[in-house]
Amino acid sequence: xxxxxxxxxxxxxxxxxxxxxxxxxxxxxxxxxxxxxxxxxxxxxxxxxxxxxxxxxxxxxxxxxxxxxxxxxxxxxxxxxxxxxxxxxxxxxxxxxxxxxxxxxxxxxxxxxxxxxxxxxxxxxxxxxxxxxxxxxxxxxxxxxxxxxxxxxxxxxxxxxxxxxxxxxxxxxxxxxxxxxxxxxxxxxxxxxxxxxxxxxxxxxxxxxxxxxxxxxxxxxxxxxxxxxxxxxxxxxxxxxxxxxxxxxxxxxxxxxxxxxxxxxxxxxxxxxxxxxxxxxxxxxxxxxxxxxxxxxxxxxxxxxxxxxxxxxxxxxxxxxxxxxxxxxxxxxxxxxxxxxxxxxxxxxxxxxxxxxxxxxxxxxxxxxxxxxxxxxxxxxxxxxxxxxxxxxxxxxxxxxxxxxxxxxxxxxxxxxxxxxxxxxxxxxxxxxxxxxxxxxxxxxxxxxxxxxxxxxxxxxxxxxxxxxxxxxxxxxxxxxxxxxxxxxxxxxxxxxxxxxxxxxxx
Numbered sequence: 411x412x413x414x415x416x417x418x419x420x421x422x423x424x425x426x427x428x429x430x431x432x433x434x435x436x437x438x439x440x441x442x443x444x445x446x447x448x449x450x451x452x453x454x455x456x457x458x459x460x461x462x463x464x465x466x467x468x469x470x471x472x473x474x475x476x477x478x479x480x481x482x483x484x485x486x487x488x489x490x491x492x493x494x495x496x497x498x499x500x501x502x503x504x505x506x507x508x509x510x511x512x513x514x515x516x517x518x519x520x521x522x523x524x525x526x527x528x529x530x531x532x533x534x535x536x537x538x539x540x541x542x543x544x545x546x547x548x549x550x551x552x553x554x555x556x557x558x559x560x561x562x563x564x565x566x567x568x569x570x571x572x573x574x575x576x577x578x579x580x581x582x583x584x585x586x587x588x589x590x591x592x593x594x595x596x597x598x599x600x601x602x603x604x605x606x607x608x609x610x611x612x613x614x615x616x617x618x619x620x621x622x623x624x625x626x627x628x629x630x631x632x633x634x635x636x637x638x639x640x641x642x643x644x645x646x647x648x649x650x651x652x653x654x655x656x657x658x659x660x661x662x663x664x665x666x667x668x669x670x671x672x673x674x675x676x677x678x679x680x681x682x683x684x685x686x687x688x689x690x691x692x693x694x695x696x697x698x699x700x701x702x703x704x705x706x707x708x709x710x711x712x713x714x715x716x717x718x719x720x721x722x723x724x725x726x727x728x729x730x731x732x733x734x735x736x737x738x739x740x741x742x743x744x745x746x747x748x749x750x751x752x753x754x755x756x757x758x759x760x761x762x763x764x765x766x767x768x769x770x771x772x773x774x775x776x777x778x779x780x781x782x783x784x785x786x787x788x789x790x791x792x793x794x795x796x797x798x799x800x801x802x803x804x805x806x807x808x809x810x811x812x813x814x815x816x817x818x819x820x821x822x823x824x825x826x827x828x829x830x831x832x833x834x835x836x837x838x839x840x841x842x843x844x845x846x847x848x849x850x851x852x853x854x855x856x857x858x859x860x861x862x863x864x865x866x867x868x869x870x871x872x873x874x875x876x877x878x879x880x881x882x883x884x885x886x887x888x889x890x891x892x893x894x895x896x897x898x899x900x901x902x903x904x905x906x907x908x909x910x911x912x913x914x915x916x917x
Contacts, residue, residue: 427484430498432473433506434548437513440466441541448534456533460521463537467514467544474503474510483554493616495555504767505551505684508774512676513544515778515893519669519785521886526789530578531667539569539576540673547677551684554692556605556615559685560598563645566681567594570674574666586665593658597648604641608693611635617693625696639697642689643704649682651743653712660719663736664729668788671732672781675739676774683746683766690750691759702754709751710851713744717858725796725869731784732794734862735777738820741859742773748836748852752843765839771908772832772901776819779894783813786887796866801874809883810870812895819898821863822856828901831909 428435444459444466451458477498486494517540524531546565553559571594575587609615611631612623627635648655663671690701719737723730749765756762784794786809791798803810819826822833833856840849883891901907 425484427482429473429476430482430484431496431552433470433477433510434545434552436470436473437466437510437541437548438545440469441538441545444541445534445538448538451534457521457525459533459537460517460524463541464514464517464521466541467510467517470544470548471507471510471514474507477503487616493618495558495616496549496552497554498552501684501687501763501767502552504771505680506548508680508770509547509551509677510544512680512774512778513540513547513673515782515890516540516669516673516677518886518890519672519782520667522789522884523667523669523785525884530580531576532578536573536576539573540670543567543569543573543673544677547681550681551688553688554617556609556617556620556693559688560602560605563649563681563685564598566677567598567649570670570678573670573673574662577667580665583665583667586662590658590662593655594648597645597655600641601643601645604638604644607634607638608642611638617688620693621695624694636697636700639694639700640704643686643701646682646686646689647708650679650686650747651682651712651740652708652747653715653740653744656712656715656740656743659740660733660736663739664732668732668781668785668794671736672778672785675735675777675781679739679743679746680770680774683750683770686750687763687766691753691763695759698754702751705747705751705754706845706848709744709747710848711744712747713741713852713855716741716744717855717862721858721862723796723862728793728795730794730796731787731799731866734796734866735780735784738859738862739777741855742777742820744855745833745836745852746770746773748845748848749839751848752839752845755843755845756839762839762843765835768908768910769832769836772819772828775894775897775901776816776826776829779891779898780813780816780820782887782890782894783809783816786883786891789882796869799866800869800872802870804874806883809891812891814867814870815895815898817863817867819902821860823860823864826898826902828898828905828908831905835909 440463444463448459481497481499483494483497485496520540524533524536543566546562550559550562550566553562571587571591574590575584577583608620611627611634612620614620614623624635651659694701716737720734720741723734746766746769749762753759753762787798788794815826819829822829824830837849837852840852
């Protein structure tokens, strides 16, 4: 009786492609090592934990290079090698580059922030949480079943809640973390209900199987499937900070340590958008008539509310610079949603998704750079008001010029060529899909955004009030600003490096 069972048991054993899963795995392992090492490292040597974390994130990012030679999959169904839980294709690698690169730059900013924070932030816990969140965020774009997708989403999110509220004795930080946590948990619960409806309708959690089976759902389950589609999108819409799920963003960014706000603005969005793309384009392409109009409406609403919110920031209000970046990130999320909505109407969905990825890469480099300069100014001006940037050119010419360039990229004005081309690519995706009205809304919002970006840029070069005090720039902050500035300049000189994603297949 035992002999027939042996081949059956053996067939369930499969090799793990360790190279494919190396990027998120390295980040997770280094996080555990840092947490344990924190117990044995003395207070005067805690900085070593930070540099070990930076090295771990750099190693994770470098491990993307061996994966460029072709698609790799692992954790596949027995007897169905094309149905896998983890796939490292071009889509995955681009988003893992954005996630791990963004986490690396946030880590560089954090090295200085932890040193300046007078021990209010526990270093071992901080680095463990940052690395854990980065590991989850890197896992999510590779996920090809709903269970792995939700687990990755929560692994990326739960440490982020703690990072926001980690500063000891800071009421503002605690309130921001609580608002972030409660709203995120609610959105996740709604998504889980939606996933259960989709599973009940199709009998599968694998995205490719769902795409096949949901087209032939029994008539009695059709409404259940449609409801599941809508509810599933809610949680990912929350992660992208799409309106009306955006209300946590300004207070969370203000209450969090600035490097954590920078991390959330880029990596948090990458998590939401990658999940949204996988759910819509891979799992539910046949339900484009449901999610297409919904995402188009969300895109228009999100970019409008975000840009109007940024426009209303007063220069003398406390933390107005951070709030402007927060509202600006909401507006940018609206632009990122446009090509995803267009994918529902386009004959070439991959090209539309490529536009989102191209824009996300531009936004990631430039927005992290703007936060890096904000972190520099915040070292001497703790309230980080827009008025604190007046005369920055007189105090620190290089930082002022770099920030001006970042703002012009976000506005889409020369010499920030990459910002202009990225916006044109997104605009073209809407027009090609027949969403002319959405392209018009986007054009109006770009004009609104020009006003507050240029207003901030002009402040940098105005005469300073009082005697200018020069900023001392720590090495990690210098590195973060330099890397983002070089990326922005290179991409403006050779925008085809990212825009080609809009013209080639990703999956």
